[in-house]
Amino acid sequence: MQINFAAIAVAGLSAWRRLKPSLLQETVVLPALGFAGVLALWWAIALLRPELMPTPPEAFVANLDYLLHPFYRRGPGDVGIGWLLLASLRRVVLGFGLATLVAIPLGFLVGMSRRAMLALNPLIQIFKPVSPLAWLPIALAIFNLAEPSAIFVIFITSLWPTIINTALGVSSVSQDYIDVARVLEMPRWRQITKIIWPASLPYIFTGLRISLGIAWLVIVAVEMLTGGLGIGFFVWDEWNRLNLNSVFLAIVIIGVTGLLLDYAVSRIQALVTHRAVARSNF
Template sequence: MASLNMKATLLSLLLLLVGLGIWEAMNQVPAASTGLSEYERMMGGADQEARVPPPSQVFSHAWDELSDPFYDAGPNDKGIGIQLAYSLYRVLTGYLAAALIAIPLGFVIGMSPLMHKALNPFIQVLRPISPLAWMPLALFIIRDSEGSAIFVIFICSIWPMLINTAFGVANVRTDWIKVARTHELSPLKTAFLVILPAAAPTILTGMRISIGIAWLVIVAAEMLVGGTGIGYYVWNEWNNLDLNSVIFSILMIGIVGMLLDMTLAAVTKLVQYED
């Protein structure tokens, strides 16, 4: 296993270096050899040609940004650390609020066939709705961009957790529940001591899916509501035509999303191991 992991790591590094090398080399090709698009001709020819900056420029910009990530020079000029902190606050607030509702409700649905049949039509209607479709209604009712963004995260986070919790609870082995009844455990003790440990891996899988969706949605939500956050940062830098900052922020979105997923994946493996 260790040898396989080492080989996979080396292959990943090799692919990264090859990709960066091709990206860098493409920026060294003379403009005349690439040809000009109609837009570039309208903008004045090769001298005005706009290109995606090479990795060397992006890494240089990233070093400058990460050397002081929490600077605050005004409403439209904050460091990447502050922008990510705003986004993480919104994501975690909406995500935890969804967990407080989805997991208990999922237990009820999973343990009660009656509640499952009664609530399933509502779940099937509401689940496919795009989270961003709720944004206009949230802005009208809440009348606050921060609260509306958190509400959108809540909406997009609740469904994977709810469905996975209900599925995990409903599929707990019946003989374990029978043993709990034999020992005259109350329904509450049965839920905490028998059902929850057995369903925990499935519940955490739903939570892992939810955090990934929430991190995707917050970028689009912040582009709509503006103000602060990594989504607003990306859109603001695009309006400033600073592609170095745009690419850097995209990379930071990916890295933070990966870290969130890795955290929940580690917790899931730990629960499965202990189970």
């Protein structure tokens, strides 16, 4: 009897697609397969370039000291990866926090006032696509110090997503709600706090999550150029030493930290809005 392997493969693939993933598959199995694929690709490239690229086990063994002692201090410039991460996080929190304090009120102003929108929207559209690193020379000229310059670059690049999303949320509030508030002679400040603010919160948090992602992305690039204590300078310094083991460690730490930051903001959003944050495929 002749076996049609192609038909069996197609039938098996169709059955797999019809299966609804279980909770274990969604949370453990499928993510593990994704990570395994990345590790396999890394391993394959390392086998092709063994003189430069370490394999995953080699990188793990070489970074054991960083992993087991993340907060050591052995000299002015020799500190653990934990201290470098905290230094970068401090700059991000300061720059992002200042940007949030400025961006949300500006977003409300743009969303509620057509005149403000006409005045500020051209500036937003001009400055939004400017590369973060283009702001660094200006910041260095103003502050003449690396630390405040890095915070300023994070501040200026974190503004635009929050402003745009806040303005979109404010302008998207149903006009029927505003008309009812006017019929009830509700003061403007009560309209803002009771109607516009709650309705705009999902948009605001979307902008905050985008801004925080940009801030964490920018700090690595800025620290590469300004130097000092931070995870970005660590990447650049280890590359200059041709130590790719530590570079891979830093990439993993940067990615995991960015994931945790976004998760923290999503949890705050769920607490503030009293609703679960919708999951996305991306």
